[in-house]
Structures are given as C-alpha cells and as structure tokens.
Amino acid sequence: MNLDNIRIVLVNTNTPGNIGGVARAMKNMGLSRLYLVEPREYPHEEATWRAASAGDVLDSAVVTATLEEAIADCQFVVGTSARGRRIPWPLLDPRKCAERLDGVSDDQEVAILFGREDRGLKNEELQACNLHLNIPTSEDYSSLNLAMAVQVVCYELRMLLSADSLPKAEDEEWDSPFTTREQMELFYEHLEQTLIDVEFLNPTAPRQLMARLRRLYSRVRLDEMELNILRGILTETQKRIKGIR
Structure with missing residues (x-):
C-alpha cells in the first residue's frame, strides 16, 4: 500500500x-x-x-x-x-x-x-x-x-x-507474564484467609463467596505484577488486623 x-x-x-x-x-x-x-x-x-x-x-x-x-x-x-x-x-x-x-x-x-x-x-x-x-x-x-x-x-x-x-492479539505486547494456575490458587488461598481475618467470610458458613470471587477474577487475566499488587494489599491488610488485635 x-x-x-x-x-x-x-x-x-x-x-x-x-x-x-x-x-x-x-x-x-x-x-x-x-x-x-x-x-x-x-x-x-x-x-x-x-x-x-x-x-x-x-x-x-x-x-x-x-x-x-x-x-x-x-x-x-x-x-x-x-x-x-x-x-x-x-x-x-x-x-x-x-x-x-x-x-x-x-x-x-x-x-x-x-x-x-x-x-x-x-x-x-x-x-x-x-x-x-x-x-x-x-x-x-x-x-x-x-x-x-x-x-x-x-x-x-x-x-x-x-x-x-499492529498487535495480532490483545496481549501480544503485555509488559509482564500472565499468572500460572498455581499462582492463582495461592492467591485464592491468601484471599480466603484474609477475608476470614477481617471477618467478612465465615468459614463455617462460606456459602458461595469464594466461588463467586473465583468467577470474578477468572473473567480477566491477571499478570504477575497485578497479582503481586493484590497479594501485597492482602498482606498489609492482615498486618493491620493483627496490629489492632
């Protein structure tokens, strides 16, 4: 052309x-x-x-x-x-x-x-x-x-x-590798424990909270940097809860 x-x-x-x-x-x-x-x-x-x-x-x-x-x-x-x-x-x-x-x-x-x-x-x-x-x-x-x-x-x-x-796909020029299944499972464990710590999740009556949160995060593909940010927020939240207690 x-x-x-x-x-x-x-x-x-x-x-x-x-x-x-x-x-x-x-x-x-x-x-x-x-x-x-x-x-x-x-x-x-x-x-x-x-x-x-x-x-x-x-x-x-x-x-x-x-x-x-x-x-x-x-x-x-x-x-x-x-x-x-x-x-x-x-x-x-x-x-x-x-x-x-x-x-x-x-x-x-x-x-x-x-x-x-x-x-x-x-x-x-x-x-x-x-x-x-x-x-x-x-x-x-x-x-x-x-x-x-x-x-x-x-x-x-x-x-x-x-x-x-032009990029051939939406993630062709992404700046960080996407998370693995193992990394996501560790994140869900961390998220669940944090929600228990802040008493948002009752482990004896969890209902479908974690299933719905899994569905929420599964709708997007998190990269490693984004996952680290989320886990950092969870870690700091847990530290603050322990400090208050």
Whole structure:
C-alpha cells in the first residue's frame, strides 16, 4: 500500500468548512493529496480553520475545473455512492475497497471520488470509475458528513497499511507474564484467609463467596505484577488486623 499514490477528489463541494474537515481527516490517516473539482468557495477562511493543523494539505491542494482534469493521469478510480444504480457496477465497502487498492496503489495513480454534499456523484461521474464504494450506515439515518465519509475510507487505508505493525492479539505486547494456575490458587488461598481475618467470610458458613470471587477474577487475566499488587494489599491488610488485635 502506497498512500502517496492515492488522491482524494472532492467534486463541487458546497461548504468550504467541509474541505477543511476533509484535509484534517486525510492528514490524521497519512494521506496528503487533495484535489478539488470546481468547489463553490475556495480558498476560504472557514476551510483554513476547520483544517486545524492540516493547513499543508490545503496549501498543496490541486483545484481543477473538471473531473476529467483531476483524474486524467489515474489508472484506477473509485467513486463513492450512497444508493443503488440502474446499471449494476462493482461495489465494495471501505474495508474491501482498501484491500482491493492494496498493491494497485504501489505503482499506479489512484483517485477516490466524493461527490456533492446534497446529491453525491452524478451517474456519468460514477461511470468514469473502475468500482464504486458504499459506506454501510443505519437505515434510520444514513446521511454522512463529507469529512466523516472521507475519514472512514482513509481509516481503512491506514489500517491496511499498519497491519503488520499492529498487535495480532490483545496481549501480544503485555509488559509482564500472565499468572500460572498455581499462582492463582495461592492467591485464592491468601484471599480466603484474609477475608476470614477481617471477618467478612465465615468459614463455617462460606456459602458461595469464594466461588463467586473465583468467577470474578477468572473473567480477566491477571499478570504477575497485578497479582503481586493484590497479594501485597492482602498482606498489609492482615498486618493491620493483627496490629489492632
């Protein structure tokens, strides 16, 4: 995946603030090439302040009079579409689209098109694309702000790019070894005795207290440092009880 070969193309954007929001969304995810096809108002101070620290993306944005100019040198074009079309076209969600672009963007120019805030891309604009991209949303409210839509797509591209550096499991980069079964059994013995010492547990009528506490601690995986902290608390509690007595 080469993000430098991917350009975000906004077609006839109505609100300059959305342009700034898109620039910020792009920079968050490591994309920098923004193309603006006949924006209604640009440059504009609203775009500048909405971009926050992504002013460099705005400064390098390419403004064109037509979509043809914006994508003329591209080998692969994706068009975002919020609705079904009369003529079926290859259609992917953002994650599958990112996977499709992986490799393509290594040596080819790629454009991802986003249409007008109120009506998206026209049919003839979508017909200039190799595939269409749809962001699944709730049926109760399917409207996405332009910057939000760009953020979703750029996020999936970033995730694919960063896949090799992300932990493969939740505990892959843990800072302390996890406890063994033997260590946990010693902890439960220590916990039970402490609860007896503070008279919270009646050994003659234990009911299901220890079973429930076992279930509680079994829902998480304690590491050795965490277990040492808990046992240290129990030890100090026992010392205080003995001192009082």
